[in-house]
Amino acid sequence: MNAQTHSSKEIVRQARRRRTFAVISHPDAGKSTLTEALALHARVIGQAGAVHGKAGRRSTVSDWMKMEQDRGISISSAALQFEYRDCVINLIDTPGHADFSEDTYRVLSAVDCTVMLVDAAKGLEAQTMKLFEVCRHRNLPIITVINKWDRPGLDALALMDEIVDRTGMVPTPLTWPVGQSGDFRGVLDRASGAYTKFSRTDGGATIAGEEALDPASAAELEGEAWTTAQDESELLDMEGQNHDEARFLAGETTPVMFASAVLNFGVHKLLDTLVDIAPPAEARLDVAGQRRPVDSPFSGFVFKVQAGMDSHHRDRLAYVRVCSGVFERGMVVTHAQSGKPFATKYAQQVFGRDRESVDEAFPGDVVGLVNASALRVGDSLYLDEKVEYPPIPTFSPEHFMVIRAKDSSKYKQFRRGIDQLDHEGVVQVLRSDLRGDQAPVLGAVGPMQFEVAEDRMVNEFNAPCSLERLGFSLARRTVPDAVPTLARERSVEVLSRSDGELLALFSDRWRLAGVEREHPDLVLEPLVVS
Numbered sequence: 329m330n331a332q333t334h335s336s337k338e339i340v341r342q343a344r345r346r347r348t349f350a351v352i353s354h355p356d357a358g359k360s361t362l363t364e365a366l367a368l369h370a371r372v373i374g375q376a377g378a379v380h381g382k383a384g385r386r387s388t389v390s391d392w393m394k395m396e397q398d399r400g401i402s403i404s405s406a407a408l409q410f411e412y413r414d415c416v417i418n419l420i421d422t423p424g425h426a427d428f429s430e431d432t433y434r435v436l437s438a439v440d441c442t443v444m445l446v447d448a449a450k451g452l453e454a455q456t457m458k459l460f461e462v463c464r465h466r467n468l469p470i471i472t473v474i475n476k477w478d479r480p481g482l483d484a485l486a487l488m489d490e491i492v493d494r495t496g497m498v499p500t501p502l503t504w505p506v507g508q509s510g511d512f513r514g515v516l517d518r519a520s521g522a523y524t525k526f527s528r529t530d531g532g533a534t535i536a537g538e539e540a541l542d543p544a545s546a547a548e549l550e551g552e553a554w555t556t557a558q559d560e561s562e563l564l565d566m567e568g569q570n571h572d573e574a575r576f577l578a579g580e581t582t583p584v585m586f587a588s589a590v591l592n593f594g595v596h597k598l599l600d601t602l603v604d605i606a607p608p609a610e611a612r613l614d615v616a617g618q619r620r621p622v623d624s625p626f627s628g629f630v631f632k633v634q635a636g637m638d639s640h641h642r643d644r645l646a647y648v649r650v651c652s653g654v655f656e657r658g659m660v661v662t663h664a665q666s667g668k669p670f671a672t673k674y675a676q677q678v679f680g681r682d683r684e685s686v687d688e689a690f691p692g693d694v695v696g697l698v699n700a701s702a703l704r705v706g707d708s709l710y711l712d713e714k715v716e717y718p719p720i721p722t723f724s725p726e727h728f729m730v731i732r733a734k735d736s737s738k739y740k741q742f743r744r745g746i747d748q749l750d751h752e753g754v755v756q757v758l759r760s761d762l763r764g765d766q767a768p769v770l771g772a773v774g775p776m777q778f779e780v781a782e783d784r785m786v787n788e789f790n791a792p793c794s795l796e797r798l799g800f801s802l803a804r805r806t807v808p809d810a811v812p813t814l815a816r817e818r819s820v821e822v823l824s825r826s827d828g829e830l831l832a833l834f835s836d837r838w839r840l841a842g843v844e845r846e847h848p849d850l851v852l853e854p855l856v857v858s
């Protein structure tokens with residue numbers, strides 16, 4: 329279908345216009361604020377924070393679940409699309425809370441670049457480092473934004489040292505702050521030597537004022553702050569810390585810029601940087617290691633399945649990253665895993681609470697397929713020419729709970745709810761003959777996933793349930809031959825996951841080490857993150 333309506337040249341052109349990225353950060357570094365500021369700059373919303381109210385805290389367009397609002401954290405992932413200059417920017421939002429890192433990892437499989445947001449006062453925090461590792465593993469180029477420069481924090485050069493020391497990447501600042509943290513006057517553009525002076529607008533609610541000045545005027549206006557910025561920038565020159573496209577794309581360097589998301593300072597520059605240096609949508613590797621050119625017939629993969637986001641939209645949504653060709657609403661594609669046709673009658677772009685039908689999408693874009701009950705995370709869809717993209721890994725659960733229906737007359741609802749949560753990857757569902765179907769075990773990377781599961785069982789599936797913690801904290805992949813031996817060990821249990829994987833659960837690493845010592849030939853493999 330797409331071959332008729334769009335030429336190869338047009339598809340390639342559209343793919344080149346795409347910049348698909350995610351922001352990774354430790355909670356509270358300002359991710360929601362930055363998302364909002366980016367949207368504001370693209371003039372998607374009139375005034376930052378004006379989308380919907382949330383008691384005591386501004387809410388952002390990418391927060392939507394009631395739980396998120398109650399807790400003031402972002403749980404679900406929304407995709408935000410807007411045009412900027414001649415590009416189409418796709419920002420895939422990620423949950424900030426560490427308990428939902430599994431969701432974040434999945435999102436990272438769907439983007440071409442990441443923005444690492446760092447709190448100027450805190451430097452690189454635990455969650456940022458974890459996410460950074462995943463980006464490294466996936467060879468995702470990383471742009472670093474030092475946020476909250478309007479507040480007293482660390483020294484800019486010290487922050488650069490921290491990046492080198494802790495990530496091994498060479499920071500190549502594109503801008504350098506004029507004024508220390510807490511006295512953010514503007515930035516020196518290191519490529520041109522010019523000064524961008526910031527001026528505050530009311531609470532950052534509208535786009536911040538920016539004034540371009542030449543170095544002589546900057547020196548006159550800012551005095552020592554300007555000279556210091558220039559001196560420090562020269563120091564960076566001497567260290568070779570200048571942007572180099574090839575090294576950036578290879579993950580050896582990270583361009584850095586300074587910002588204050590809450591005041592909208594530096595946000596404009598971030599958008600320009602995404603357009604100028606972030607990679608566009610390119611041919612993606614399939615499961616066999618072949619690259620599928622962007623102008624081949626439509627293909628994509630599901631990186632997230634979600635339901636119950638909003639009481640107004642109680643349906644299931646599968647987020648698909650388009651990898652090649654053109655997605656056209658209504659097209660019938662093939663679901664690679666089952667070989668069955670899948671009609672895409674209801675395709676939506678999701679933007680916070682609002683949904684809009686999407687008629688066409690190009691490589692790099694994300695579409696939400698509604699009521700896609702057959703689709704699972706990692707599944708591929710294609711038109712005409714078969715392709716399967718690599719599976720998205722599931723993560724090693726570290727928390728385990730038995731779940732039981734409180735009301736036996738609601739068993740059918742209970743069963744349906746469990747299957748659904750499993751399908752979406754909200755939790756991993758583990759079963760064994762011994763435990764039976766009435767009391768499966770839920771596995772999670774972070775305990776808050778259980779709260780989401782319980783909330784949805786009650787409110788969405790009308791299946792009140794009780795959860796009981798199990799004393800395991802570690803899972804290893806094993807094989808059927810090992811089960812009889814493991815079954816005789818104390819504090820060890822073998823359960824099977826719905827993807828067919830057999831998991832042996834251990835109370836802690838010492839117990840695992842004990843079993844490994846006693847039975848050195850048993851297959852007990854870590855569940856790898858890739």
Ligand code: G4P
Nearest residue numbers: 355356357358359360361385386424475476479588589590
């Ligand atoms: P997150 O999504 O990464 O968790 O962070 P979020 O945007 O919610 O920001 C966390 C806090 O940091 C918020 O303050 C936010 O206003 C503040 N913040 C974000 N960017 C900046 C910045 O550039 N400068 C300063 N000074 N603060 C920033 P809060 O007190 O938790 O909420 P609020 O009541 O201010 O909204």
